[in-house]
Amino acid sequence: MLHRDLRKHFPNYPIGPWGALGRVLTPVYALGGFWSVHACLADLFAAKARTTRHAAEVPALVIAPYLIGLTSILASGWLGSQPDVPSLALCSLVVWLPAALQICVWIRLTVLIRWAIQLRIDDAAADRAAWHQKISTTSPLRAVPTSVLSA
Secondary structure, rough: OOHHHHHHOOOOOOHHHHHHHHHOOOOHHHHHHHHHHHHHHHHHHHHHHHHHHHHHHHHHEEEEEEEHHHHHHHHHHHHHOOOOOHHHHHHHHHHHHHHHHHHHHHHHHHHHHHHHHHHHHHHHHHHHHHHHHHHHHHHHHOOOOOHHOOO
């Protein structure tokens, strides 16, 4: 739905709903595809001054789950190599903390994208309204009486 709506409001937006799904679900393509979808969103946000901050935050939020997952794998491997059995609290921390962090990152990314898209849609609507206002006040047809136009 997001990419369909983006295409509706921004006709030059290059990724459709099926293209985004393919970029995320295709196993090998997902490594770069996931990044390309979010990079495209960041480019869309960077185009306007009001959403530049959002554009700068998207890449960090996309990389964060990969770093959290890598850290979790390394910590689990380290715990597994210990000669003594680690405490249950430490094992739970290694399992649940990365999961909670990833959920927080995904929620932040979702909220950030929603805010930025709403700002861009509001800007586009304001630009269209200003353009229509300008056209209606400067149109040469405005000075022509309606009786001439209906004849």
